[in-house]
Amino acid sequence: MRLSLFSDYSLRVLMYAALKGESFQMDEVTKAYGISRHHLAKVVQRLAQLGYLETRRGRQGGITLAKPPEEIRLGRLVRDTEGQPAIVECFDPATNTCPINGSCQLKGILGQALRDFYAVLDRHTLKDTVHGPHRARMTKVLLG
Numbered sequence: 173m174r175l176s177l178f179s180d181y182s183l184r185v186l187m188y189a190a191l192k193g194e195s196f197q198m199d200e201v202t203k204a205y206g207i208s209r210h211h212l213a214k215v216v217q218r219l220a221q222l223g224y225l226e227t228r229r230g231r232q233g234g235i236t237l238a239k240p241p242e243e244i245r246l247g248r249l250v251r252d253t254e255g256q257p258a259i260v261e262c263f264d265p266a267t268n269t270c271p272i273n274g275s276c277q278l279k280g281i282l283g284q285a286l287r288d289f290y291a292v293l294d295r296h297t298l299k300d301t302v303h304g305p306h307r308a309r310m311t312k313v314l315l316g
Contacts, residue, residue, distance in 0.1 A: 173289055179253040181207060181215045183301070186224060186249070190241040190302045191311055195234030204314040222252050241302065247294035259286060 175183075188201050198216060202209045216235060219225040226238045237244075259282050262273045273279070302310060 173259065173286065175250065176254060177211075178215060178218075179250055181205075181211060182219055182224075182249065182253045183246075185212070185215055185219060186237070186241075186244065186298050187301050187310075188314055189225065189235065189237045190298050191307075191314060195228075195236045197234055218253070224249065237298075241299035242297050244298035245294055246296045246298065246301070247290045247292075249298075250293055251290065 184205055184207070185201055188204060189196065192200075198209060198212055201207065202212055216225060216227065220227045220238075223238050224244060226236050228234055260270075260278065262268045262270045262276075262279050263282075270276075
């Protein structure tokens with residue numbers, strides 16, 4: 173499975189927010205990751221709608237995490253940003269034209285793989301991505 177660029181950017185923004193630990197500006201993230209401001213604005217807006225970020229406009233404005241990093245489950249985040257992926261055609265009954273649908277075992281195998289993928293992500297939180305032996309290097313690279 174390949175995550176969309178939107179999910180990738182969502183994870184990066186939330187990791188930045190968790191490392192920063194305080195309010196930040198969108199331009200800080202664009203500079204840290206080299207992401208276009210236009211793309212990032214869409215990501216931040218969606219993450220705020222989903223309740224992962226809080227945004228404030230104006231002079232005292234900025235972006236912050238809406239909840240502690242240990243409460244943000246990676247599996248839920250990826251589900252929220254990916255939607256329901258159709259790994260192969262037969263996963264979507266509306267567009268399925270596969271002539272062996274229903275007699276092949278691939279759909280079941282891939283379905284199990286997808287469940288396992290999310291099960292692993294469900295065991296981890298945003299905090300897990302920014303803590304540990306690499307935190308200092310990540311902080312230096314992203315926050316300067």
